[in-house]
Every structure is written in C-alpha cells, then in structure tokens.
Amino acid sequence: MQRYFMIGILMIAMAVPAMAQYQYYGTIIPSATQTSMGGVALKSNGDLYYVTFSTSSELMYVQNAVSGAPTKTYTISSVATLPMPSGRGLNDIEVDSSDNVYVSGTGSAPADTQLVKYGPAPTHTQLWSMMSLGAADQIRHNGIELVGSDLVISEGFSALTFKNPADGTNRGVSVTGGTTYQRSLAYNPSNDDIYAGKNGNNVSSILNVFSGGSPSNPSAYAQVLNNLLPDMGQTSTYGTATQPIDFDAGHNQLIVCDADDQGVVGEEPIGVRIFDVAGSGASTTFTEAQYIPSAGNVLGISHAVVGDEDFIAFCAATSAIPDSSYVIELYNIPAGVGSWNQY
Numbered sequence: 038m039q040r041y042f043m044i045g046i047l048m049i050a051m052a053v054p055a056m057a058q059y060q061y062y063g064t065i066i067p068s069a070t071q072t073s074m075g076g077v078a079l080k081s082n083g084d085l086y087y088v089t090f091s092t093s094s095e096l097m098y099v100q101n102a103v104s105g106a107p108t109k110t111y112t113i114s115s116v117a118t119l120p121m122p123s124g125r126g127l128n129d130i131e132v133d134s135s136d137n138v139y140v141s142g143t144g145s146a147p148a149d150t151q152l153v154k155y156g157p158a159p160t161h162t163q164l165w166s167m168m169s170l171g172a173a174d175q176i177r178h179n180g181i182e183l184v185g186s187d188l189v190i191s192e193g194f195s196a197l198t199f200k201n202p203a204d205g206t207n208r209g210v211s212v213t214g215g216t217t218y219q220r221s222l223a224y225n226p227s228n229d230d231i232y233a234g235k236n237g238n239n240v241s242s243i244l245n246v247f248s249g250g251s252p253s254n255p256s257a258y259a260q261v262l263n264n265l266l267p268d269m270g271q272t273s274t275y276g277t278a279t280q281p282i283d284f285d286a287g288h289n290q291l292i293v294c295d296a297d298d299q300g301v302v303g304e305e306p307i308g309v310r311i312f313d314v315a316g317s318g319a320s321t322t323f324t325e326a327q328y329i330p331s332a333g334n335v336l337g338i339s340h341a342v343v344g345d346e347d348f349i350a351f352c353a354a355t356s357a358i359p360d361s362s363y364v365i366e367l368y369n370i371p372a373g374v375g376s377w378n379q380y
Contacts, residue, residue: 057370057371058327058370059311059327059329059347059349059368059369059370060368060369060370060371061366061367061368062103062348062367062368062369063367064364064365064366064367065085065099065102065111065113065364065365065366065367066364067087067089067097067113067352067363067364067365072089072090072091072095072362072363073089073090073091073126073336073354073362073363074087074088074089074090074336074337074352074354074363074365075087075088075089075090075094075126075127075128075129075130075142075279075336075337075352076088076127076128076129076130076140076221076279076281076336076337076339076352077130077337077338077339077350077351077352077365078130078131078132078138078339079102079103079339079340079341079343079348079349079350080132080136080341080343081341081342081343082343083101083102083103083104083343083344084098084099084100084101084102084158085098085099085102085103085339085350085365086098086099086116086130086132086138087099087130087337087352087365088126088127088128088129088130088140088142088337089126089127090125090126090127090128090336091121091126092120092121092125092126093118093119093120093121094118094119094120094121094126094127094142094151095115095116095117095118095119095127096115096116096117096119096127096130096138096140096155096161097113097114097115097116098113098114098115098116098158098161099111099112099113099365100112100114100158102350102365102367103343103348103367103369116138116155116161117153117155117161117163119140119142119151119153121142121144121149121151125142125143125144125149126142126143127140127141127142127151128141128142128143128179128180128220128279129141129179129180129181129220129221129279129337130181130337131181131182131183131188133183133202135157136157136158137154137155137156137157137164137202138154138155138156138157138161139152139153139154139155139181139183139188139202140152140153140155140181141178141179141180141181141190142178143177143178143179144177150167150177150178151166151167151178152166152167152178152181152190152200152205153165153166153167154166154202154205165204165205166205167205177192177193177194178190178191178192179191179192179193179194179219179220179221179279180219180220180221180222180233180234180279181222182222182223182224182231183202183224184199184224184231184252184255185251185252185253186202186252187199187200187201187202187208187252187255188200188201188202188205189222189224189231189255191215191219191220191221191222191233192211194215194217194218194219194220195213195214195215195216195217195219196211196212196213196214196215197211197212197215197222197231197233197247197258198210198211198212199211199255208255210255210256212247212250212255212256212258212259212260214259214260215233215235215245215247215260215263216233216235216238216245216260216263216264217235217237217238218235218236218237218238218275218276218280219233219234219235219245220233220234220235220236220279220280220281221233221234221279221280221281221282221338222234222282223282223283223284223291224284225284225286225289225314225317226286227286227289228248228317228318229248229250229251229252230246230247230248230317230318230321231246231247231248231258232244232245232246232247232282232284232291233245233246233247234279234280234281234282234293234294235270235276235280236270236271236275236276236277236280236296237270237271237273237274237275237276238274238276239272239273239274240264240270240272241267241268241269241270241271241272241298241301242263242264242265242266242267242268242269242270243265243266243269243270243280243293243294243296244262244263244264244265244266244282244291244293244323245260245262245263245264245265246260246261246262246263246265246318246319246321247259247260247261248261248317248318248319248321249261249318261318261319262318262319262321265323266293266312266323268298268301269293269294269295269296269310270296270298271296271297271298272298272301273298276296277294277296277334277336279336279337280293280294280296281293281294281335281336281337281338281351282294282338283338283339283340283349284340285311285340285347287342287347288313288347289313289314290311290312290313290314290326291311291312291314291323292309292310292311292312292338292340292349293309293310293311293312293338294308294309294310294334294335294336294338294351295307295308295309295310295328295335296334296335297333297334306328306330307330307331307333307334307335308328308329308330308331308335309328309329309331309335309338309349309351310325310327310328310329311325311326311327311328311329312324312325312326313325313326329349329351329366329368331351331353331366332353332354332355332364333353333354333355334353334354335351335352335353336352336353336354336363337351337352338350338351339351343369344372345372346369346370346371346372347369347370348367348368348369349367349368349369350365350366350367351365351366352364352365352366353365353366
C-alpha cells in the first residue's frame with residue numbers, strides 16, 4: 038500500500054505545471070548598424086519599434102518582426118529623426134493599447150530633452166511634442182512607462198512624474214525620493230508597484246521599487262526599496278545608458294539587463310535575467326528563473342504576448358556579426374512547449 042501511495046505522490050508531482058524557458062527565435066540586424074541603440078518595444082501583432090541613441094536619433098519601425106520565420110528579411114523603416122545634443126539621444130519607447138508610440142530622449146540640459154507621441158502605423162502622425170509645451174514643462178525625460186491612464190516619466194534620475202498621454206502635460210504629481218540614475222521603468226498591474234531600473238552612481242545594484250500608490254492615487258507612491266539585484270550593473274559614475282527592464286504580467290516576472298562591469302573580476306556572464314516576483318512593496322522578493330546570454334551590453338528590453346506565445350526582444354551591442362555594432366535578439370516560449378512536464 039505504501040508503494041502505491043508513493044507512486045501516486047510522484048504522479049501528482051509530475052503533473053505540476055512548470056514554467057517553460059525562453060528559446061532563441063531570431064536576430065534582427067538594424068539598418069543603422071553603426072548607431073548606438075536605446076529602447077525597444079514589441080507589439081502584440083508582432084511589429085517592433087526601436088530608437089537609436091545619437092545626435093540624429095531615429096524612431097525605427099520593423100514590420101512583422103515576429104513572423105514565424107526567423108530567417109525572414111525584415112522591412113525596417115525610419116518613422117522620424119529627432120535632433121539631440123552631441124553625445125545624447127533617444128533612450129526609451131512605449132506603445133499603448135491603441136498603437137500610439139511614445140519616445141523619450143535626454144540631453145545635458147532639461148531644455149534639450151525630447152518627449153514625443155506618434156499615432157499608429159502606417160502613417161505615424163506626430164500628435165504632440167514636449168518641446169511645444171513651453172519652458173516651464175521642459176524637464177529631463179529618461180525612462181517612460183504607461184501606468185493606467187498616465188504616462189509615467191523617470192524625471193531627472195530620481196523622481197517619477199505623471200503626465201497626460203493625450204497632450205503630454207503634467208498631472209501635477211511628482212514622486213521624489215528615488216536613487217540617482219533611475220532610468221527605465223516597469224509597472225506591475227497586480228499590485229500597482231513601479232520598478233525603476235538604475236545604474237551608475239558608483240554602485241552595481243540596479244533596481245528600486247515604488248509602492249503604496251495606484252493609477253487612481255499616484256501621489257501615494259513612495260520609494261520603499263532601493264539598490265536591489267546587486268552586481269548586475271556598472272560601478273562607474275554613469276553606468277549604461279538605460280539599464281533597461283520590463284515586466285511580464287502574465288507570469289509575474291521582472292525582466293532585467295545584467296550589464297558588463299569591467300571593474301569586477303570574475304563577474305557573471307552578461308545578458309538578460311528573468312526573475313519571479315513575490316510579494317509587494319517593501320516585502321518584494323526576486324528569484325532568478327532564467328538567464329539569456331547576450332553578445333554585449335543590453336540597451337533595451339520589451340516583453341509581449343504575440344498570438345499565444347510569449348516573446349522577449351532586446352537590443353544589444355555586439356562584435357560577433359560582421360559590419361554590425363548592434364542587434365535585436367528575439368526569444369520566445371513556443372506555444373504548448375513546457376506547459377506541463379512530459380514523461
């Protein structure tokens with residue numbers, strides 16, 4: 038009897054769902070191969086956007102990036118070119134549920150900053166630009182994220198500013214207290230927490246957590262955790278450009294960049310790391326679930342469900358491909374693969 042009882046327990050354990058691992062899907066070689074890259078945004082229909090980080094930064098549109106054929110010849114076109122100060126450029130991008138596109142860029146002074154909204158493909162009509170809103174509203178725009186009906190900006194490296202996506206104007210809510218060099222943002226809709234990727238400031242930890250607020254009560258947000266996920270960033274003054282992050286709401290996972298820190302001997306391999314998230318606010322914990330290697334520092338990350346498959350797109354520096362300095366890598370969990378343990 039005991040034998041059959043143990044067999045029953047084993048069969049139950051074998052039937053427990055197991056989170057599948059992402060697999061390599063394909064590589065996109067950008068047309069602007071010698072231009073540094075910023076953020077990337079993958080849409081649910083398989084189209085993709087990315088921005089470049091240079092004096093003449095571009096918003097680029099990739100049709101059918103997810104097509105079921107990794108060897109596909111991608112159609113890549115420029116939506117717009119936005120002038121930026123020397124050494125600066127566009128650094129983040131978001132796409133809303135109506136397929137409007139938002140891009141942000143930073144300069145050395147607040148007035149040099151770009152925050153622009155474009156309409157959906159194929160026309161991509163410019164709908165507004167923060168440069169037209171007047172000097173009083175010109176602030177440094179780093180990472181951007183959509184939270185409820187607001188566009189949330191990582192402002193001036195240490196604050197969150199809430200804006201109206203309809204015209205770019207401020208909501209009058211700014212949450213201070215963040216750590217220097219916050220850049221990329223991600224939103225957890227299950228508990229309304231906001232995660233801020235950060236780098237530089239001579240520390241290698243890369244994450245802050247804001248909690249207590251909600252889309253209907255943004256002024257209640259406050260930073261509750263900082264300097265999380267140690268040894269994944271650069272200990273230099275400025276670190277990497279964005280220290281990108283994204284959030285997979287379906288699996289409650291945070292997707293983050295592990296940057297190259299040349300000052301750390303024996304550092305773990307660089308790339309993308311995926312963390313299971315448990316708890317909320319000051320009780321949040323992160324447990325690594327998967328590591329995805331990269332040829333170089335990751336400069337933008339985007340997660341999307343395309344059809345019935347989860348995809349991650351990330352842009353990275355590389356020296357592995359002739360005549361190319363940057364690539365966009367696509368990874369996915371194929372439909373039905375790994376949903377249940379197979380025996």
